[in-house]
Amino acid sequence: MPDALSEFGLIAKYFVPLATHPGALALTDDAAVLEETAGRELIVTADALTAGVHFLPDDPPNLIASKALRVNLSDLAAKGAEPVGYLLALALPQSVDDAWLAEFARGLAEDQKAFGVSLLGGDTTATPGPLTIAITALGRAPRGAMIRRSGAKPGDHVFVSGTIGDAGAGLAILQGKTGGDTDAAFLIGRYRQPTPRVSLGPKLRGIANASLDVSDGLIADLGHIAETSGVRIVVEAEAIPRSAALVRFDPDIVCAATAGDDYEIAFTASSPVTADLPVTCIGRVEPGQGVVLLDREGREIPVIRPGFTHF
Amino acid sequence: MPDALSEFGLIAKYFVPLATHPGALALTDDAAVLEETAGRELIVTADALTAGVHFLPDDPPNLIASKALRVNLSDLAAKGAEPVGYLLALALPQSVDDAWLAEFARGLAEDQKAFGVSLLGGDTTATPGPLTIAITALGRAPRGAMIRRSGAKPGDHVFVSGTIGDAGAGLAILQGKTGGDTDAAFLIGRYRQPTPRVSLGPKLRGIANASLDVSDGLIADLGHIAETSGVRIVVEAEAIPRSAALVRFDPDIVCAATAGDDYEIAFTASSPVTADLPVTCIGRVEPGQGVVLLDREGREIPVIRPGFTHF
Structure with missing residues (x-):
């Protein structure tokens, strides 16, 4: 002091x-x-x-x-x-x-x-x-407008704001991982100073049925929605929005979808279109439980560790 | 973990x-x-x-x-x-x-x-x-009922709930100070588990002009009221309520009034009487600044260190 x-x-x-x-x-x-x-x-x-x-x-x-x-x-x-x-x-x-x-x-x-x-x-x-x-x-x-984790319904579409995986790559660079050095500053910046979607959030009232921010990892956090809502969430791996910098640095989609620290908003909505909102549709909600990640051919991609845990 | x-x-x-x-x-x-x-x-x-x-x-x-x-x-x-x-x-x-x-x-x-x-x-x-x-x-x-630190007025009377100094003595015992061992459990209990005056607080609405809880030490905390309200607070040392256990353990009034961790409520009120509230009148508010502690003869008792500071 x-x-x-x-x-x-x-x-x-x-x-x-x-x-x-x-x-x-x-x-x-x-x-x-x-x-x-x-x-x-x-x-x-x-x-x-x-x-x-x-x-x-x-x-x-x-x-x-x-x-x-x-x-x-x-x-x-x-x-x-x-x-x-x-x-x-x-x-x-x-x-x-x-x-x-x-x-x-x-x-x-x-x-x-x-x-x-x-x-x-x-x-x-x-x-x-x-x-x-x-x-x-x-x-x-x-009153009543807070978007909970628990409102996802079969038939919903799944959306995410911004790009996923940048912060995880930024942390990997800070921890010594090399490659794609021209993109390092961007990726590290995404780790050190995330962009909370403060103006997007209120626009999701009345649109999103369930929502949370991606902090533990996209798959892990969608798992929270799936569990709380009692549904299954299917994610198309190729649809997950990634920055050009991330794809150059590390094209591993599972890594991006499980790294965490993104602080983007993931939500489900009944409508497949979201007007002018800066979000990307990445999947759908079905009856069942859990989260599955599908490749281009519709085969399940194994996810060993869906996200960060503190302990 | x-x-x-x-x-x-x-x-x-x-x-x-x-x-x-x-x-x-x-x-x-x-x-x-x-x-x-x-x-x-x-x-x-x-x-x-x-x-x-x-x-x-x-x-x-x-x-x-x-x-x-x-x-x-x-x-x-x-x-x-x-x-x-x-x-x-x-x-x-x-x-x-x-x-x-x-x-x-x-x-x-x-x-x-x-x-x-x-x-x-x-x-x-x-x-x-x-x-x-x-x-x-x-x-x-x-609405508007929160009792602030800033409302004390010259002419107000100063009150405190419970007894002052017990927790400080309890901490001193935990730190190795001896004497009055029969009272140790009570004093240590007052340090480890203070009693927040949860039912008293709301009763002070409309009665107290200024209020805070005593955490740093009675004199230091009354100093916060004096500074924020732009007044002087005069405390009669002998009026400060002390437990029998504390008086047996350590009769030093300055020590009691500066030790902190009491979590009693200190407040000022226009009326000298407070009906059935479990509080003790310990002084008065005057024009001026600062806090003075007076002995039985009205002489100022020097207070070197009015309370606990974190740094």
Whole structure:
């Protein structure tokens, strides 16, 4: 911790400027306050990141901050919610200094502007262990509009936003895997700073029957929809959208579909067309259970490990 | 981590039973949902605890869980809110096993019943560092009813619930300080498992002009009210309520008033009487700034270190 700064000095210098929502009370109180409105629902989610587990300790601090916030905004978006703000519990090791905190706060400030959210509160403590960032994000939707995991129906089509597998390749490069070096910066960027689909999410209300964000791996996460909805999901491997950079770096489709950290939205919808939404149809929902990945000839591609697990 | 349990197995076994609120969706989704109501406000607070900083790693796991939840419920109570639920971000070291988790969950379950709250969501990850528990708690109050730190007015009387200093003495005993051994269990209990004033808090709406919970130390926390409200607070040392056990263990009033971890509610109110509320008047609010502690003869008692700071 920066010796020159007390806990309160640190909060005043770096975090009060981020508390732009009036309900945050400029972080001068023990809690934030949000007025409730009839006909609306509050949607709340929490995700924590630990150095050495979810990011590398020497990653740029602005990108660490950005990723911690974005993985939470991604959850809200996948639920059809508009984000409001977040609470930040930060456990800081001794190695964190003033310059690190300034960059960390800058990363949050930029994302707050980009996504229209405010810091609402939190807690800052010292830790003898690795840096840990726990964020709780709050969003809103009209009453009953939250898109759950459990609504997929046989006959639905399966869609995904953006491209899948980039972040997994980016992590592989950071861990020493070589090849396709011209694409490395793009792929690493997709790992370090995912793009939460904040504007897409609310547009899926009334269209998506089930939705989530892809964090563990496309196959694993579709498996969550399949299990919660009591259906079987069939994915056409060739339909999975992949960036040109990824295909050059590693054309293995199973790797892309199981790597995780994509933070794209996967959803099912009754209609096979989704107007102008930036999404790709990758499969269909059937009666049954589980997720199967099919090749061009309709044969099942074995998937040994459908996604990331923490333990 | 228990080898036999995956992340999902762990959640199903220990945490799904705690998700009693329908909006928690049995933890099968990425977010919880709470219906909003006109004329009401949502009050949200976050506090994190780290092993070796906020509790001892070999403290009983049910009491670690209980303390992590209760310090958050204490914040809500001091704001006049009725608690609804909480999100739990848990970073678990390798040393945590099945038996530990079972006890941890039991501690939460007992407190959920005692205080009428539900687990709403969260995140469970592995960490190479110490156990870290980050909780975000949500509560509700009628619109405009949240009691802030900033409303204290000259002429107000200052009150505190319960007794002050017990937890500090309990921690001192755990750290090796001896004396008054017959009272050790009581004092240690007050440190390990504070009593959030959940039923008192909402009764203070319309009575308290400013309020907070005493966590850093009575003098330090009254200093937060004084600073935020732009007033001076005068405390009569002899009026500070202390348990018989504390007085036997250590009669030093300054120590009691600065030790922290009390999780009692300190508030100011215009009226000198508070009907049947279990609180004690300990001072008054004046124009000016800061907090002063007066002895029986009205002389100022020097306070070198008004409370705990994290850094």
